[in-house]
Amino acid sequence: MSERPRIDVLVIGAGPAGLTAAHTLMRRGRRVTVLEMDDQVGGLARTVTYKGFRFDIGGHRFFTRVAALRQMWHDMLGPDLLTRPRLSRIFYNGHYFSYPLRPLNALRGLGIVNAVRVVGSYAWSRVRPIPHEASFEDWVCNRFGRRLFEVFFKTYTEKVWGMPCTEIGAQWAAQRIQSLSLWTAVTDMLFKRFRRKGSAPVKSLIEEFEYPRFGPGMMWEAFQQRLEEGGQDVLLGATLCDLSHDGHRVQEVTYRHRDETVTVPVDAVLSTMPLRALIESLSPPAPEAVRHAAARLQYRAFITVALIIDVADIFADNWIYVHDPSVKLGRIQNFKNWSPEMVPDAGKTCLGLEYFCAEGDALWQMSDDDLIALGRRELEVLGLARADTVSDGAVVRMPHAYPVYSTDYEEAVAVIRDHLSTLVNLQVAGRNGMHKYNNQDHSMATAMMAAENLLGGITDPWRINADDQYHEAGSGDLRHVIADLDALARTQPLVPMPLPTSDATRSC
Numbered sequence: 001m002s003e004r005p006r007i008d009v010l011v012i013g014a015g016p017a018g019l020t021a022a023h024t025l026m027r028r029g030r031r032v033t034v035l036e037m038d039d040q041v042g043g044l045a046r047t048v049t050y051k052g053f054r055f056d057i058g059g060h061r062f063f064t065r066v067a068a069l070r071q072m073w074h075d076m077l078g079p080d081l082l083t084r085p086r087l088s089r090i091f092y093n094g095h096y097f098s099y100p101l102r103p104l105n106a107l108r109g110l111g112i113v114n115a116v117r118v119v120g121s122y123a124w125s126r127v128r129p130i131p132h133e134a135s136f137e138d139w140v141c142n143r144f145g146r147r148l149f150e151v152f153f154k155t156y157t158e159k160v161w162g163m164p165c166t167e168i169g170a171q172w173a174a175q176r177i178q179s180l181s182l183w184t185a186v187t188d189m190l191f192k193r194f195r196r197k198g199s200a201p202v203k204s205l206i207e208e209f210e211y212p213r214f215g216p217g218m219m220w221e222a223f224q225q226r227l228e229e230g231g232q233d234v235l236l237g238a239t240l241c242d243l244s245h246d247g248h249r250v251q252e253v254t255y256r257h258r259d260e261t262v263t264v265p266v267d268a269v270l271s272t273m274p275l276r277a278l279i280e281s282l283s284p285p286a287p288e289a290v291r292h293a294a295a296r297l298q299y300r301a302f303i304t305v306a307l308i309i310d311v312a313d314i315f316a317d318n319w320i321y322v323h324d325p326s327v328k329l330g331r332i333q334n335f336k337n338w339s340p341e342m343v344p345d346a347g348k349t350c351l352g353l354e355y356f357c358a359e360g361d362a363l364w365q366m367s368d369d370d371l372i373a374l375g376r377r378e379l380e381v382l383g384l385a386r387a388d389t390v391s392d393g394a395v396v397r398m399p400h401a402y403p404v405y406s407t408d409y410e411e412a413v414a415v416i417r418d419h420l421s422t423l424v425n426l427q428v429a430g431r432n433g434m435h436k437y438n439n440q441d442h443s444m445a446t447a448m449m450a451a452e453n454l455l456g457g458i459t460d461p462w463r464i465n466a467d468d469q470y471h472e473a474g475s476g477d478l479r480h481v482i483a484d485l486d487a488l489a490r491t492q493p494l495v496p497m498p499l500p501t502s503d504a505t506r507s508c
């Protein structure tokens with residue numbers, strides 16, 4: 001039995017949301033303990049290092065319309081936050097489609113006959129739209145026509161989500177589709193001339209973004225360092241197991257840290273762990289309807305196969321979308337094009353091959369060696385690199401990469417939200433923490449709001465990204481929310497850091 005001081009605020013998860021929340025709470029005078037089950041910070045936005053080669057879990061652009069968040073990133077990294085050009089292409093049916101699209105290149109790829117069919121089916125979708133848009137497929141067909149849906153949307157989307165487009169909620173399409181790039185550009189090019197005079201233009205595509213010199217993990221390690229310098233605890237290899245509550249407040253938490261299981265009283269908890277796991281950790285258990293709702297939440301897993309290739313220049317893109325059904329991979333990142341310092345030797349290249357899968361499925365269970373061999377073969381099929389130029393490789397698996405927007409997920413989340421609102425000292429934030437398809441900036445904003453709520457503020461983190469109009473080049477609700485937050489921070493004085501009390505704790 002060891003004694004540990006009562007925890008003032010426990011933050012579960014050291015991804016962008018957890019670290020931002022901890023940082024906000026520290027700046028407002030609270031004492032924070034962050035639990036991170038992994039052995040490094042950053043969550044999905046970490047940077048992995050293998051033999052001096054750095055790679056992301058997917059490429060992580062730093063982009064936000066919110067000045068306050070951009071400023072925070074700059075304060076953290078200064079000149080190490082680089083501005084990088086964006087270049088990406090799409091591989092489909094044996095052709096590379098330039099991005100942004102060049103008309104002749106696109107026409108060559110699609111062929112005249114297909115281009116005419118695309119326009120015809122678009123016109124038909126305007127005349128006879130699907131009356132009730134329930135699914136991704138309905139939403140896309142109504143806006144782009146069935147032909148374009150079949151050519152460019154269906155294969156890639158089904159690779160990412162592993163389910164038919166008829167089972168993916170329309171809301172996901174509304175929220176994210178413009179960031180998937182080709183269709184915006186294709187339709188912009190194809191239909192621009194038919195657009196009514198005075199109607200809003202398709203939102204501009206982002207041509208540059210910010211990126212830390214040594215990858216996104218560098219940002220989150222800087223957050224970790226600030227927290228530790230401020231006297232806060234960031235416990236790595238620490239997994240939250242149990243939240244004990246009395247129906248009104250969380251009273252104590254149990255976590256495993258290395259070989260020890262620790263139970264300790266808490267004043268407040270901010271969770272960024274997956275919502276389903278949070279519900280499973282409640283003790284006494286949540287009512288059956290809530291547990292049933294949590295069990296309905298699904299996640300899409302993600303495997304990065306990083307291949308080291310003994311060739312200096314393979315392609316100039318940051319990434320290539322691979323819509324082509326001839327290979328299993330969905331996207332390829334070229335990390336030295338994100339930042340030259342991601343590779344230790346300029347004569348080599350590190351490509352990140354991205355496979356979307358389900359935890360436990362055949363792909364997930366393949367050995368690292370087999371995945372590396374698969375990646376080698378697929379690179380050759382795509383004509384990007386000869387298999388014998390691949391000298392080494394590493395594999396990283398992430399079980400909770402994408403919260404799935406199935407057709408019934410909103411109903412399930414509503415049931416869970418309702419139940420969690422009964423625990424007044426518990427807040428949730430972040431991507432899986434709220435089952436929202438958030439980028440880093442949204443995850444950070446929800447975390448700042450959840451932290452404010454623990455400090456006595458009344459904000460609604462669920463508003464972030466809640467409207468259907470979020471796109472990379474638009475600002476949606478976020479700017480207003482951050483302005484609210486800034487105002488709140490100005491009117492609420494910093495409270496002095498409370499001294500931790502030394503209640504006895506159980507250690508089991």
Ligand SMILES: Cc1cc2nc3c(=O)[nH]c(=O)nc-3n(C[C@H](O)[C@H](O)[C@H](O)COP(=O)(O)OP(=O)(O)OC[C@H]3O[C@@H](n4cnc5c(N)ncnc54)[C@H](O)[C@@H]3O)c2cc1C
Binds near residue numbers: 035060061239429440
């Ligand atoms: C392939 C891909 C590409 C992306 N590209 C971009 C991009 O270009 N730009 C962008 O802004 N965003 C991007 N994102 C989104 C971005 O990664 C997320 O918005 C962000 O990482 C979410 O932060 P978070 O803290 O909410 O969650 P996470 O990053 O998932 O962090 C949660 C943390 O909680 C920890 N945890 C979970 N359970 C427990 C437990 N029981 N106990 C202790 N710790 C626990 C996890 O280990 C993890 O470290 C991308 C995501 C993916 C998957």
